[in-house]
Amino acid sequence: MEIIVLVKEVLDPDLPPSKFSVDTKNNRVIPPEGIPPVISPYDAVAIEAALRIKEEAGGRITVVSLGNPSAEAVVRKALAMGADAGIVVSDPSFDLEDSYLAAHILTQTIRKIGKYDLILCGRQAVDWDRGVTGPIMAEYLAVPVATLARAIKVSDRSVRVERVLADGHETLEMDLPAIITVSNEFGQARIPSAWGVIKAVKEEIPVWSAKDIGAEDAQNKDNPGEGRLRRLYIPSYERKCEFLTGERPEELAAALVKKIYSRETASP
Amino acid sequence: MTEKFDAIVVGGGPAGCASACVMAKSGLNVLLFERGQYAGAKNMWGGAFFGPQLKELFPNFREEAPVERFVTRHTFSFLTKKGSTTLDFKPAFSGPPSDNGFIVMRAKFDKWLAKKVEQAGAIVVTSMLVDDLLLDGGRVTGVRIGKEEFSSDAVILAEGVNGILAQKAGLCSGVSADNMKQGVKEVIALPKQTIEDRFNVNGSEGAAMEFVGSCTRGVPGGGFLYTNKESLSVGIVVELGALVKNRLKASDLLEEFKEYPDVARLIRGGKTVEYSAHLIPTGGLKMMPKLFSAGVLVAGDAAALVLGTGLILEGANFAMASGVAAAETVITAKKKNDFSETALRDYERLLREGFVLRDMHTFKETPRLLKNTRIYDLYPEVVFEVLENILENDGKPRTKAYKIAGKVIKTRVGFARLLSDLWAMRKMT
Amino acid sequence: MKVEEKLALNKYAPATQAHITVNKGLCADCDLRPCVYGCPADCFILKEDHVSFSYEGCLECGSCRIICPKGALQWAYPQGGFGICLQYG
Numbered sequence A: 001m002e003i004i005v006l007v008k009e010v011l012d013p014d015l016p017p018s019k020f021s022v023d024t025k026n027n028r029v030i031p032p033e034g035i036p037p038v039i040s041p042y043d044a045v046a047i048e049a050a051l052r053i054k055e056e057a058g059g060r061i062t063v064v065s066l067g068n069p070s071a072e073a074v075v076r077k078a079l080a081m082g083a084d085a086g087i088v089v090s091d092p093s094f095d096l097e098d099s100y101l102a103a104h105i106l107t108q109t110i111r112k113i114g115k116y117d118l119i120l121c122g123r124q125a126v127d128w129d130r131g132v133t134g135p136i137m138a139e140y141l142a143v144p145v146a147t148l149a150r151a152i153k154v155s156d157r158s159v160r161v162e163r164v165l166a167d168g169h170e171t172l173e174m175d176l177p178a179i180i181t182v183s184n185e186f187g188q189a190r191i192p193s194a195w196g197v198i199k200a201v202k203e204e205i206p207v208w209s210a211k212d213i214g215a216e217d218a219q220n221k222d223n224p225g226e227g228r229l230r231r232l233y234i235p236s237y238e239r240k241c242e243f244l245t246g247e248r249p250e251e252l253a254a255a256l257v258k259k260i261y262s263r264e265t266a267s268p
Numbered sequence B: 001m002t003e004k005f006d007a008i009v010v011g012g013g014p015a016g017c018a019s020a021c022v023m024a025k026s027g028l029n030v031l032l033f034e035r036g037q038y039a040g041a042k043n044m045w046g047g048a049f050f051g052p053q054l055k056e057l058f059p060n061f062r063e064e065a066p067v068e069r070f071v072t073r074h075t076f077s078f079l080t081k082k083g084s085t086t087l088d089f090k091p092a093f094s095g096p097p098s099d100n101g102f103i104v105m106r107a108k109f110d111k112w113l114a115k116k117v118e119q120a121g122a123i124v125v126t127s128m129l130v131d132d133l134l135l136d137g138g139r140v141t142g143v144r145i146g147k148e149e150f151s152s153d154a155v156i157l158a159e160g161v162n163g164i165l166a167q168k169a170g171l172c173s174g175v176s177a178d179n180m181k182q183g184v185k186e187v188i189a190l191p192k193q194t195i196e197d198r199f200n201v202n203g204s205e206g207a208a209m210e211f212v213g214s215c216t217r218g219v220p221g222g223g224f225l226y227t228n229k230e231s232l233s234v235g236i237v238v239e240l241g242a243l244v245k246n247r248l249k250a251s252d253l254l255e256e257f258k259e260y261p262d263v264a265r266l267i268r269g270g271k272t273v274e275y276s277a278h279l280i281p282t283g284g285l286k287m288m289p290k291l292f293s294a295g296v297l298v299a300g301d302a303a304a305l306v307l308g309t310g311l312i313l314e315g316a317n318f319a320m321a322s323g324v325a326a327a328e329t330v331i332t333a334k335k336k337n338d339f340s341e342t343a344l345r346d347y348e349r350l351l352r353e354g355f356v357l358r359d360m361h362t363f364k365e366t367p368r369l370l371k372n373t374r375i376y377d378l379y380p381e382v383v384f385e386v387l388e389n390i391l392e393n394d395g396k397p398r399t400k401a402y403k404i405a406g407k408v409i410k411t412r413v414g415f416a417r418l419l420s421d422l423w424a425m426r427k428m429t
Numbered sequence C: 001m002k003v004e005e006k007l008a009l010n011k012y013a014p015a016t017q018a019h020i021t022v023n024k025g026l027c028a029d030c031d032l033r034p035c036v037y038g039c040p041a042d043c044f045i046l047k048e049d050h051v052s053f054s055y056e057g058c059l060e061c062g063s064c065r066i067i068c069p070k071g072a073l074q075w076a077y078p079q080g081g082f083g084i085c086l087q088y089g
């Protein structure tokens, strides 16, 4: 079983709000100095899924991260968890905020890798929470896709996936090769062992550029219609607390209803 | 896996990084474990490296290391409720930035140190807490993390002040709160220009400020304020035992410290961006654990190698120097392939020949003398009152300064007590 | 500024398991309760008749371990990578 796992480096989601800031002029998040990015937590679960599949069915896991050269660190973490090989895809010309473009670049990467049975990624990256890269790639590669997997069982040439639904789950079966996006319900990602880390330290991680994967034209491709980022800002919430006064519950209830109806925002 | 290492270092602070660096450079197969997500993630301090250790180990550190500012101005203030008296030490110099001290922030600096360790050829593994030592007939043979075991000829414990593993190995029998100081600190962000204007420093120049007196409400200790590039480190250091005996909290003392006019005007308009706390082993030689035994050496804070002269606190340079001495001992032991307790005795010899144990001996009475609470409540007031009387001009005929001093001392302290304190303090700094 | 507000500025990698546990039975006859004063992160709070403990804001200084007179604490650092994560230090 040849498994490819796509991982993305994101701002550490444990950052307290005070360390998070936005450059509103350039619609850009300013990364806090000195706090290294981490693997998007759902992607870590995808690595866990790959490792469990490998433990059961055997095979090889290749981890791919599209991003800045610093993504080497998250790839190394995946190797420490038990993946077999890693690749960073990075080029100054890539616009990393466009999901269609990212899917195109990753598709080119997959084509260069060549053989694969299963592509896994997290249900969504926790930075933009779009969750579309996997499905778009399925279109490009013309393979079946299942999103939000909470359980995966591979057999010879097919895979059975339990998908999380709002009110339960459903089970699908797809032919391989296929793409699966993994949800947190799958289980907890393992913490790398110390020996795993030591082994990973010595591993070579190649960095593939646009030229290496034949994606030089990626930037000129028309954006096929995804919404563009207009304005990035930190919303300000205002909380007001008012205590209504009254002797009896009926009085209080009446005052409350009056209050609610008097507010423009509340449309009863 | 069964790979065996020449040395395993526990802790990625100055002691651990220095030792791993020296051993790796000499060709040893070295593994360093750090429990933080990155080296420095768990470490805080007041502010400045003193002495030449850093330069000896990393000749290019000025260009490479994330130094916030170079100490070009060092002040010592006696705080009282009524006002303060300050000594402002500002040597005139020209040429390269001062060697008086280098202000760094540990989360950035230790990360850089760990990078140097990697470049020297050692393996640095972060996010790993060493749980235990492996023992074989009283001899340390490696470490354990969860269920994983790692064996090595030597283990260097550079785990910092709490010395958990040193205690597990029986090198240290536990510490008393009277030998520990607690430091709490806020990092307060301010624009670079504001800092330079307020502290009267330019470019990479910086100020280190120490305060003793009423800010610790009679608890041995003091306050500090260091200038970083774009922030200030403001904190309080207090003896833990006396603190809880007096039912005081360091966090409250810090809030009060920030309100002293001397401090308040310097931090005005700043925004607190981080709050941290850490212990300091200030018991001196008396609290020093056994420094080594078969297969294991203890360096830095874990060995209580900190010098608190009362004026400044030096630990990081002692940590580095002891880390280097431990490394050199292991390198020699490796050559002879002998890691017995007798073979590692070299470590203590090296520490004695260098400044670490020499200084610790020179100042061996200091920790006890610093417990004299008159230093923190009475004397700052006396100094202030003397100056207040000398400088006061209310139109009445003036008295000579020494007479004023005599009078204040007589009423506030008593000559006999002052003499005995001074006699004792001659050993102190 | 309250300690609680200061702690909210820090980055933590929250562990799901407590690294320090208190044997509350032993606290019952501890009258000085030094942990309440010695903890710089206010992890020990004096409630009417007992001391309540929460590990989440812990700054991992080790003070409580040293000052608890009853040996009521099982004290360890959090698992590697978890707990306080200083940006400046």
Ligand SMILES: Cc1cc2nc3c(=O)[nH]c(=O)nc-3n(C[C@H](O)[C@H](O)[C@H](O)COP(=O)(O)OP(=O)(O)OC[C@H]3O[C@@H](n4cnc5c(N)ncnc54)[C@H](O)[C@@H]3O)c2cc1C
Binding pocket: B010, B011, B012, B013, B014, B015, B016, B033, B034, B035, B036, B039, B040, B042, B043, B044, B045, B046, B047, B048, B049, B050, B128, B129, B130, B131, B158, B159, B160, B161, B165, B182, B183, B184, B185, B235, B237, B278, B279, B280, B299, B300, B301, B302, B306, B313, B314, B315, B316, B317, B318, B319
């Ligand atoms: C408030 C304050 C102000 C100070 N001011 C100064 C100053 O101005 N100048 C000065 O020279 N010194 C100062 N010091 C002292 C100085 O910080 C220390 O002496 C110095 O950091 C000691 O270095 P170390 O390497 O021995 O220990 P540490 O720097 O504490 O490093 C120990 C490392 O070990 C890691 N670790 C611990 N246990 C384990 C384990 N089981 N497994 C893996 N990793 C582990 C820790 O995470 C840490 O990174 C100050 C200290 C404080 C608290």
Ligand code: SF4
Binding pocket: C022, C026, C027, C028, C030, C032, C033, C034, C035, C036, C044, C051, C067, C068, C069, C070, C071, C072, C073
């Ligand atoms: S000091 Fe120890 S025994 Fe006393 S209240 Fe605190 S935890 Fe309990």
Ligand code: SF4
Binding pocket: B277, C020, C038, C039, C040, C041, C042, C043, C057, C058, C059, C060, C061, C062, C063, C064, C065
């Ligand atoms: S280790 Fe320090 S911060 Fe943590 S609970 Fe104990 S005293 Fe409080």
